[in-house]
Amino acid sequence: MSERPRLTVLSGPSGVGKSTVVAHLRKVHPEVWLSVSVTTRKPRPGERHGVQYFFVEDEEFDKLVANGELLEWAEFAGNRYGTPRKAVLERLEAGEPVLLEIDLQGARQVRASMPEARLVFLAPPSWEELVRRLTGRGTEPPEVIERRLEAARVELAAEAEFDVTLVNTSVEDVGRELLALMKDS
């Protein structure tokens, strides 16, 4: 019998609903442990340090990279994002499931360094719906949306690299499916 995958990576284009799905999952199942990433992006209204992200300056991020403190990291649409290594490894060593919500480049790095991880791709019901969601969120100016849509085209083309695809039509359904995958042996 193969070892139970303890590390689940959720990835997918910007605006597909990753944060929404994860927030819903954690509300219904507070026991699900999600890695909090470090980012150089500025907080959006309502985002809090240590909750959605650890918000840091460029110099601080440089240091984390130099000291090998990130399990993976990537530049995305002009900002850097990374997963603190220590907390993830501690959870895994304790035998607890871990969820990462990261971009495609990060997912590829995890696949390379931890091949036992399960990679889950969150897909939009359609391209038009993805554009609607990203625009409708209203958190980015038009040029940033354009950059994110460019990245989304590349990310959508990488779906086949993932172990599983979940289509985000209903947040509740995807949350249930994701939880089932995390508990799956």
Ligand code: ADP
């Ligand atoms: P991501 O984290 O992937 O960038 P968000 O979670 O911020 O995406 O979602 C982008 C927008 O899409 C938000 O306005 C969110 O409310 C909306 N959204 C997310 N999931 C759904 C869904 N299943 N149906 C309709 N709208 C959704």
Ligand code: 5GP
């Ligand atoms: P946002 O700025 O919308 O919060 O996130 C932008 C993108 O960065 C999303 O695709 C998100 O999944 C990704 N991301 C968030 N945290 C990390 C991380 O730690 N590593 C990597 N590689 N990507 C991340």
